[in-house]
Amino acid sequence: MIAFVKWLFLLSFPCILCHLYWRFVRPLIFVPKWLKTPRVTLITGASSGLGYAMAIQYARISQILLLFGRDAARLGKLRMECLSISPTLEIELVECDTRNSVLIKERIHKFDEKYNGIDLVIANAGIASGPATLSFEQNARLVTEVNTIGTMNTVLPAIEAFERRGRGQLVLVASIAGLLGVPVFPFYSASKAGLIALAEGLRARLIRTQIRISVVVPGFMETPMIKGRRYIWTLSAPAAARRVIEGAARDDGMICFPRRMGVPIFFWRLLPNWAKDAVAFLIGQRLVEFVG
Numbered sequence: 395m396i397a398f399v400k401w402l403f404l405l406s407f408p409c410i411l412c413h414l415y416w417r418f419v420r421p422l423i424f425v426p427k428w429l430k431t432p433r434v435t436l437i438t439g440a441s442s443g444l445g446y447a448m449a450i451q452y453a454r455i456s457q458i459l460l461l462f463g464r465d466a467a468r469l470g471k472l473r474m475e476c477l478s479i480s481p482t483l484e485i486e487l488v489e490c491d492t493r494n495s496v497l498i499k500e501r502i503h504k505f506d507e508k509y510n511g512i513d514l515v516i517a518n519a520g521i522a523s524g525p526a527t528l529s530f531e532q533n534a535r536l537v538t539e540v541n542t543i544g545t546m547n548t549v550l551p552a553i554e555a556f557e558r559r560g561r562g563q564l565v566l567v568a569s570i571a572g573l574l575g576v577p578v579f580p581f582y583s584a585s586k587a588g589l590i591a592l593a594e595g596l597r598a599r600l601i602r603t604q605i606r607i608s609v610v611v612p613g614f615m616e617t618p619m620i621k622g623r624r625y626i627w628t629l630s631a632p633a634a635a636r637r638v639i640e641g642a643a644r645d646d647g648m649i650c651f652p653r654r655m656g657v658p659i660f661f662w663r664l665l666p667n668w669a670k671d672a673v674a675f676l677i678g679q680r681l682v683e684f685v686g
């Protein structure tokens with residue numbers, strides 16, 4: 395037993411040192427300035443919730459904001475708020491659905507030319523489900539189109555533009571629901587799991603370049619998406635936006651919050667199949683009925 399504890403201590407010590415280096419020393423010395431204070435920032439899904447809160451906080455950091463959303467009125471209101479924070483800020487509003495690949499590509503390339511590069515692209519637009527009138531299949535297709543194809547429509551031209559300039563940062567907004575299959579929204583879980591894998595793959599592929607990729611894996615956030623419900627450890631949108639901005643500035647590969655939510659998920663993933671099935675049998679259907 396004592397030998398086991400000794401080994402555990404010996405093994406954990408270098409891990410803790412690496413973590414401290416990564417979190418505190420590396421960002422100070424090795425993370426370039428353009429990652430900490432991006433000059434040009436593009437956000438999709440900026441018209442609401444997390445995207446809106448991030449835009450307001452980037453208004454203090456960036457010089458040019460490119461805000462994509464579907465709702466012109468809310469985008470207009472966001473522009474006014476951002477300008478009240480930073481009157482010299484340049485803001486471009488783009489009213490578009492992320493499923494429109496042609497428009498998104500055209501705009502990203504146009505802004506890349508016009509502003510001599512985009513430093514940061516945050517692919518944040520997403521839905522948990524469609525209108526209640528949709529069937530299970532219609533919902534599944536819509537969620538996949540918006541979260542998977544819509545995000546891909548943003549990712550591909552962004553990477554193309556970054557490759558041309560030789561640098562850039564891409565942040566994908568996934569969800570903790572992508573780390574485990576949620577019975578209420580299985581296709582939402584699948585789409586977000588795909589984004590986590592996509593970000594990990596792209597980061598590994600581009601690790602030797604100046605193109606940085608991160609994925610945000612949030613728990614519950616107080617936004618219109620959760621329709622006024624309060625779940626366990628729900629963060630406000632501004633608090634969540636702060637975590638994203640800090641994580642992106644440190645160039646963290648995975649920006650996961652709240653951290654304590656990671657602990658039950660870690661143990662859930664270690665459970666044997668029979669235990670997962672037993673839990674699903676006891677609460678799976680009840681969860682579906684509760685959330686509706």
Ligand SMILES: NC(=O)c1ccc[n+]([C@@H]2O[C@H](COP(=O)([O-])OP(=O)(O)OC[C@H]3O[C@@H](n4cnc5c(N)ncnc54)[C@H](OP(=O)(O)O)[C@@H]3O)[C@@H](O)[C@H]2O)c1
Nearest residue numbers: 439441442443444464465491492519520569614615617619
């Ligand atoms: N809230 C949570 O608890 C939670 C937890 C984990 C992850 N997330 C993720 O966080 C991201 C932001 O969500 P949120 O909580 O801020 O929800 P939200 O308030 O509903 O915002 C979603 C944003 O995405 C936009 N959007 C949705 N479908 C779109 C489409 N087809 N084309 C273009 N834009 C579209 C919305 O535009 P409109 O304003 O026009 O609808 C809105 O701006 C999403 O990717 C979501 O999956 C949320």
